[in-house]
Structures are given as C-alpha cells and as structure tokens.
Amino acid sequence: MRTRNLPHLVIIPARALTPLAASAVLASLIFGGPGAAQEYSTEQQDTEVVLAPDAFSPYAGRHFPQRPLWGDSHLHTMVSVDAGTMTRLSQEDAFRFARGEEVTTTHGLRAKLSRPLDWLVISDHAEMYGLMPQLLAGDAEVLSTDQGKAWYQALTSGNAQQAFDTAMEIVASLSDDEPPIDNPKAIRHAWEDYTALADRYNEPGIFSAIIGYEYTTEGANNLHRNVLFRDGPVRANQTRPFSQYDSKNPEDLWTYLAEYEARTGGEVLAIPHNGNLSNGRMFSMTAYDGSPLTEEIAQARARFEPLYEATQIKGDGEAHPFLSPDDEFADFDTWDAANLNGTEVKEPEMLAGEYAREALKRGLAIEKDLGVNPFKFGMVGSTDSHTGMATAQEDNFFGKHSGVEPEPHRWEHVVIEAPDPDLTIYGWKQAAGGLAAVWAQENTRAAIFDAMMRKETYATTGSRMLVRFFGGYAFTEEDAASRTPGDEGYAKGVPMGGNLSPAPEGKAPSFLVVALKDFLSGNLDRIQIVKGWIDAEGETQEKVYDVVWSDDRALDENGKLPDVGNTVDVANATWTNTIGASELIGVWEDPDFDPSQSAFYYARVIEIPTPRWTAYEAVRFGIEMPEEVPMITTERAYTSPIWYTPEG
Structure with missing residues (x-):
C-alpha cells in the first residue's frame, strides 16, 4: 500500500507498543509535545499504515517537517x-x-x-x-578596574589615532592567557x-x-x-x-x-x-x-x-x-x-x-x-x-x-x-x-534544536534553495514523480542526518533527492551524491556521482557530465535563467554498494553560474577589478549525510 495514494494515513512504528509507550505515542500525536523529539532518533524504522478515519485533507496528520x-x-x-x-x-x-x-x-x-x-x-x-x-557607556563595574579605566579614557579621549590603537590593543588581548x-x-x-x-x-x-x-x-x-x-x-x-x-x-x-x-x-x-x-x-x-x-x-x-x-x-x-x-x-x-x-x-x-x-x-x-x-x-x-x-x-x-x-x-x-x-x-x-x-516541525527554539540534534539540516552558500534527501531500500523511479516527496521519503526511509538499517539480502541503498530553486537565484545545474566508505583494505575512499541534472546532457565516456553553460553578463552583473532547471528530483541506487563496508552519502546541489558579489560591486561603483578577482560564482547546498553501518 503506497502512502502517496492514501493522504489520510498516520504512520507509526510497526514494533509492538507497551501500554505506557502507546500512551506516549497518543499524547505526542494529540498534543505535539517535544518529549518524543528529544530522543533525536535517526534510525530507520519499519512502518505500518494506520487509517485515520477523521482525516480528509492530505496535509492533516502529518508529523514531519513541511519546509526548511x-x-x-x-x-x-x-x-x-x-x-x-x-x-x-x-x-x-x-x-x-x-x-x-x-x-x-x-x-x-x-x-x-x-x-x-x-x-x-x-x-x-x-x-x-x-x-x-560597557566601556563606551562608562559602565561603573568595568571602570572599577585599572585596565578598564585606562581603556575608557583612551577610547573617549577625542584622539582618533589613540582610540584606534586602543581598539587594536583590546582585540590583541584576546590572545592572552x-x-x-x-x-x-x-x-x-x-x-x-x-x-x-x-x-x-x-x-x-x-x-x-x-x-x-x-x-x-x-x-x-x-x-x-x-x-x-x-x-x-x-x-x-x-x-x-x-x-x-x-x-x-x-x-x-x-x-x-x-x-x-x-x-x-x-x-x-x-x-x-x-x-x-x-x-x-x-x-x-x-x-x-x-x-x-x-x-x-x-x-x-x-x-x-x-x-x-x-x-x-x-x-x-x-x-x-x-x-x-x-x-x-x-x-x-x-x-x-x-x-x-x-x-x-x-x-x-x-x-x-x-x-x-x-x-x-x-x-x-x-x-x-x-x-x-x-x-x-x-x-x-x-x-x-x-x-x-x-x-x-x-x-x-x-x-x-x-x-x-x-x-x-x-x-x-x-x-x-x-x-x-x-x-x-x-x-x-x-x-x-x-x-x-x-527541517523542523515548527518554528520554535526546541523544535529547531531537536532537528539540529537529528542532523536534519543542510548548508547553503547563501542561496535559499529547497533540498530534500532520503535514504532507504525501497525507493523506485515512480517516487520521483511524486509531488509530495516528503510523504514517500519519511514512509520508506530516513531523512538527511539519519542512519540506514542493515541492508536486506541482495539490496543496495536507494536515495530520493529533490531540489527546488531559490526564486531570487539561479536555476539548478545538477544534484550530486557524494559517497565515502572504507574499502576491504581498511582505506577510506570517496566518489562523486551525478544523479540528476538539467537540460539535454549525457554523461561522457569518463562518466562526467558536460558543463551546463554560463549566461552571466559580468559587465552588468546579471544573468538569464535560460539554462538549468527550476526543479530537479530523482531516485538513485548505489551501483557500487558492498554491505560489509561502512559508508556515508550526502547530496550536493549546484546552481548555474550567477554574478558574485564582486561583480555587483564593480557595477555599482563603476570600477574595474584585476583578473585574479572572481566575478562569477556557483551557489551550492550540502545536505547532512546519511550513514550506513554493516550489521554486527
């Protein structure tokens, strides 16, 4: 049974619940309290679907984050x-x-x-x-010290050079023991x-x-x-x-x-x-x-x-x-x-x-x-x-x-x-x-902190692109057609920051990855999955896989994806979104998986080239910068990893 076709379902762990545990689950579903979240579970769990007969809205009863x-x-x-x-x-x-x-x-x-x-x-x-x-305000407690009094007098002396030198002295004091x-x-x-x-x-x-x-x-x-x-x-x-x-x-x-x-x-x-x-x-x-x-x-x-x-x-x-x-x-x-x-x-x-x-x-x-x-x-x-x-x-x-x-x-x-x-x-x-x-369930200190402890986070270089990343063993290409990938991701696997369960016999991990552009930034070039692992000799290895990309491109004979192109007009600090994609979504299965080897996977999302802050500065002030100054950037996002550990 696929949860995408049953939006009125509530998903709970399939393991048997004691009466006390059942009460706790019920309380968390009714009141949405922070108690369960504080466990910071990142483990994959088997799930079963339980009908919620009072639900009609496809968004009611969801107990996972809806937006970053x-x-x-x-x-x-x-x-x-x-x-x-x-x-x-x-x-x-x-x-x-x-x-x-x-x-x-x-x-x-x-x-x-x-x-x-x-x-x-x-x-x-x-x-x-x-x-x-405190110094600038003449705080009595700070001025009660000899050093505080001396610094205050120098900073307020009216002598610009003396004030600057004192400020640098204060900063240098941070290196003192x-x-x-x-x-x-x-x-x-x-x-x-x-x-x-x-x-x-x-x-x-x-x-x-x-x-x-x-x-x-x-x-x-x-x-x-x-x-x-x-x-x-x-x-x-x-x-x-x-x-x-x-x-x-x-x-x-x-x-x-x-x-x-x-x-x-x-x-x-x-x-x-x-x-x-x-x-x-x-x-x-x-x-x-x-x-x-x-x-x-x-x-x-x-x-x-x-x-x-x-x-x-x-x-x-x-x-x-x-x-x-x-x-x-x-x-x-x-x-x-x-x-x-x-x-x-x-x-x-x-x-x-x-x-x-x-x-x-x-x-x-x-x-x-x-x-x-x-x-x-x-x-x-x-x-x-x-x-x-x-x-x-x-x-x-x-x-x-x-x-x-x-x-x-x-x-x-x-x-x-x-x-x-x-x-x-x-x-x-x-x-x-x-x-x-x-990815927190609500905008509160506690919910954000709990999400950080679960590592359900990602970094960007300044763009606000939306990125989801899930790992499991049951994702299929059909999941990439979903308009609610969070439903599929949480039902079939773990989100970024999570831990995969031991691999079922003959199964390799599969990953559902989604990116939606920042409407104020560039289109998306590609999504990559970065894998790191320990090989049979105990040495660490890495590989970067291009898994979803924009435009009509194909991997070359070396497995590399051709460049997406560049529409940046440096002289005017602008670009056109005539290349790239506004959204990328796909399912990728690790073709090199070895169930005996520990590994991690994280997604990296790359935007098409856009003007760097130096280009905007050059236009605004009418200046020309030397060749060594970069004028173009490619904003990107890095998700938290998903880890795999062999059984035993």
Missing part, C-alpha cells in the same frame, strides 16, 4: 570584543534586521534582507563578553541582558531567537565553536559563557556543557567553525594534547557536536582539490594559504584535518577502531559576520566587519594582514555565505 527554516547560527554584534571595536550595531539591531526590518549600518547605509530569516543565533564572543558596550579585565559580574550582567532580549524577540511560530555564544579558542588556528541552547533564560542564566580563559581545550568545553545539562536539566550543543584555517587541527586524529584519541573523548564530541559549519565568509569547507582531485567542484571559495592570522604556512598534509568530506571519512576509520564516530556530523552554513547583520546574498553582502562597508575600494581592503605579504587576505576573497536550513 532558514537561519544563521554565527553572528556577531558590538557585544563581541573584536566586532565592537568597529560596529555600532547592537544585539537588538541584529534581531530586528534578521526579522526583516530595515536598519542603518555603522557607516550610515540603509540595509534590509530580501526575505526575513526564520531564526537567529547571536553568537557574541565569550571572552570578556559585553566589554565594548589571562583576561586583562576579569570581571565576572560585568559578564553576568551582559549575558542576562542578552538572554532577556532574545526572549523578547523570540516569537514561537514566527521567529526563534536562539540563545548562544562563541567559544573562541586557539585563535590563530580557528578551533572556535558556537554554543547553542535549547532553552530560554531560566536555564541559560544558570551558566555563563565558557571562554578560552577557562580553557583552550575544546574537550573541557564538552565537560562544561555536560555539567550544565546535568545541573539544570537543559540541553546544549556546539557547532565547530569552518576548519579550513585550522592548519589540520579541527579534525585531528588525536586528542587535543596529542595523545591517542579515546572512546570517551570521541563520545563527547559526537554528543555535543552534531553539526559542522561547512561554509561561511572565510571560505568554503566542504572539499579541497588536493584531497578530491577528481571532483571538478571541489575548488570553491578556497582559503588554503595559512592559518587564520597568517602566522603558520599551510602544508598539504594539514588539509585532511580541515575539510568536511575528509573528516567524514576519518570518522568512519575512527569508528572502525574505537566503535565511536566523533565526526558523525550534519552540515550547516552561517555567516560569521561581525557587522550585526546576517547578509549572505551576493547582491546584498556587507562583508566580514564594519571597518570597511560597501564602497569603491572594499575589494582590496586587507581582511587578514599576515607577516608574509603573500599570505595576506584581501577583501575580494571573502565569500558571501552562508546559511543554515533546518
């Missing part, structure tokens, strides 16, 4: 010490902007999103949390002001203001994490932001988060930043101190870090051409010269510890040895903007920080000044990305 909720899990305001030396946008400005209101930037420009976001995490730095607004101002009371007040503000802007069903902060450690090597809370101020105020001054070891962060959960009954997760500037440290095969990785450490990372920030302003972190030489789309917004501040040149052997695809492969290898996969993460994108504005759209990009807002020379402004001029990063290298899409 768009957000940014990584945004800074003037409350962050570094951002606060340049931007004057407050946390309230950031919430207003994300909800679709127009704001005035630090330099007096009017700014607004093309469409509001559904949720936002203001992740201001934990280190000396709230210092800059001890905080130059150790004032827990001031941090507590700033934190509680933020959580109260987030609660004021949190509107269930409309907009979720998720409480969070950034743990900034190993600054030059970018081992930073964004910490997100499931709950509101009542629980979040029972802790304070854990900073590098507490410990530079991320393993200590996980311990701190575990203690918070045990003490408060709350829930929390951490999202590692883009690892492409960590010089191999983000996905190390050892513990933080270089000792062998233990099962306990692997379990802690797997528990508290279910997601990874695969793309953002400081470059893309999905794949690298050195690691994936057969992947023609691997070299995208690549930052690979050095670590974050350019003090350590990157060596090729470091790259394997920096990119998502290689990390997913490493996770399979570690699981084979330890029985635990510490890198079993889903994908999100976010901005890491320090402007107070979550702007990831190419034609609306305000950059990394407010030191230089859109103006004729922004493209050549120095973003990262390295000791070696060849390692210096200029403005044009910045990527206008990214965004996080979450």
